Amino acid sequence: MKKSSLHHVLPGFSLSMGYTLVYLSLIVLIPLSAVLIKTAHLTWEHFLSVVTAPRVMASYKLSFGASLLAGVINSIFGFILAWVLVRYRFPGRRIVDALIDLPFALPTAVAGIALTAIYSGHGWLGQYLEPLGFKIAFAPPGILIALIFIGLPFVVRTLQPILEDLEIELEEVSASLGARRWQTFFYVIFPIILPALLTGFALAFARAVGEYGSVIFIAGNIPMVSEITPLMIISKLEQYDYEGATAIALVMLVFSFILLLAINLLQAWAAKRTGRVR
C-alpha cells in the first residue's frame, strides 16, 4: 500500500481517528495514569514497604503460583479439548464446542458461588473429597479450581483455528516418508502449534492473575494463606488506605503490561510460524 498519500479516497479519517483517541484517553488512558501519578506522591521507602509487606508478598506468591499452575493445567487439557473438537466426530461435539465459552459468558460471581457449592465440605464433590484429606474450598486448591475454570476457553479458542488451518498435506508427507503417527505429532504438528499454545497459556495466565470475582468466594481469604493480590487492593481500599491500594495496583499494572507485551510477541511469532495474518 502506498504511504504518504495525504489525500485519502475514503472520508472520515480525522473524525474517526479523533473520536477514537478522545474516547480512549477519557475512558482508559487518563484514569490509568491516575495510578502512576498517585503513586508518585509516595516516597520510595514507603512504596517499597507497602508492596513488600509480608501479607502482600504472600499474596503475590499465591496469585502467581496458582495462576501459573492453572495455566499449565489448562494448556494440557485445553489442548486435548481443542484437538478432540477439531479432529474427531463424536456425539455432543457441537454442544461441547458451544459451551467452551461458558466462562466468558457466565458472570464471575456466579462461577464463584457455584464452585464453592461444589467443593465446600458439604458440597456436591467436597463431601466425598474432604474425608479423603483433600480440602479444596477455603484453601489454595479452591483458588486453583476457579482459575482453571476462567482460563480454559483462552487456550481452547487460541488453538482451535490453528489446528483447523493445519495443512493436512504436511501430515501425509510425514506419514509417506515413514514417520510413525507419534513422530508426526511431535516433529511436525507440535512445533507449528507451539506458539499458539504459549499464547493461550499467557492469555489464561494474565486473566488469572487479575481475577477477583470467581476466586473470593471459594478462597476463604485467610491472611498469609489464601489471599490473592486483587483482594489486597480491596482490603486496603476498605481501610481507606488509597495510597497502599494504588501502590499494589501499580505492581499489578506493570506486570500486566509486561505480559501484554509478551503476548503480542508470541502472537507475532505464531503468525509467522503458521503463515496467518494477525
Added chain:
Amino acid sequence: MAGTISALYKSSNKESRYESNAATREPIWIKWTLVAIALTFFAIFLLLPLVVVLVEALSKGWSVYWETLVDSETLSAVWLTLTAATIAVPLNLIFGVMAAWAIAKFDFRGKYFLITLIDLPFSVSPVVAGLIYVLVFGAQGWFGPWLAEHDIKIIFTTTGIVLATIFVTFPFIARELIPLMQAQGKEEEEAAVVLGAKGWQVFWHITLPNVKWGLIYGVILCNARAMGEFGAVSVVSGHIRGLTNTLPLQVEILYNEYQFAAAFAVASLLALLALVTLGIKTWVEFQASKTMQSVSLEHEV
C-alpha cells in the same frame, strides 16, 4: 475472543476429513481415550458449575425462587444492570465502529501501538479498573473536591457503575471489528466513493452489511460482560442496597447473608443470560460461516 468472526472467514470447512485419512488418523483407542479425557474435564470444570447453579436455585422450591426474583431489591438490581448495559454497550459500539474505520481503512504510524492500547482494559485486573475511577472521582481523588463543591457524586452511584462497566467492556466490539474490516480491505468502499457515494452511504450500504455478523458478535459478548461484571463494579458501587447493587453484587450480598437459595436464584438469572448469549453467539457463527460459504461459491462460479 478477539477476531473470532474474522478467523471464521479464513478457515475452510474440513468436516471429518481427518478420520477418513490414514495419514491423519490415530488408532481408535487413542481417539476414544482423548475424547473421554476431554469430556470428563469438560463435565467437571464447565458443566457441573452450570448445573449446580440451576439445581441450587430451586433447592427451596419454586415459591422461594419466585419470591426472590420479584423481591424489590432483586428488581432494582435488574433495573440497574440493564441501565448500565444499555449505556455502556452503545457507547462502546460507537467507539468500536469509529476505531475500526480509522484503523482498518487508513494507514498511519503507530497503528499496532494504538491496537495494543485499545486492548489494555483486557489485561487490567477488574479490581484495578474500579480503583482508577475511585482515584479520579472519589472523595480523595483528582476531581473529588471540585465534585463535592458542585454536589456531584460519581463514586457509589450509578454513574460510577456505568463508567467501570464501560472500561471493562471497552475493547470487545473494536477487537471484533478491526481484524474483520482489515481482512475485507477497502476496495469496495473506494469504488463506492468514486461512483459518488457520500461517506455515510458508503458506511451504511457497504461496510455495515459486510461486518454485520462481527458487529452482532461483539455486541453480544460486550453485553454479557457488561451485565456480569463483578470486581470493577464492586469497587465503585459502595454496596448500597436497592440503590447501587447490580445483579452480580446482589448475588454476593445474598450469599454472604447465608441466603444461599436466594443467591443462587439471582445467579440463575445470570446463568440463563450466559446460556442465551452462547446460543446467539453459536447462531451468529453459523450464519457467518454460511455467508462465507455462499460468497466463496459465488467466486468459484
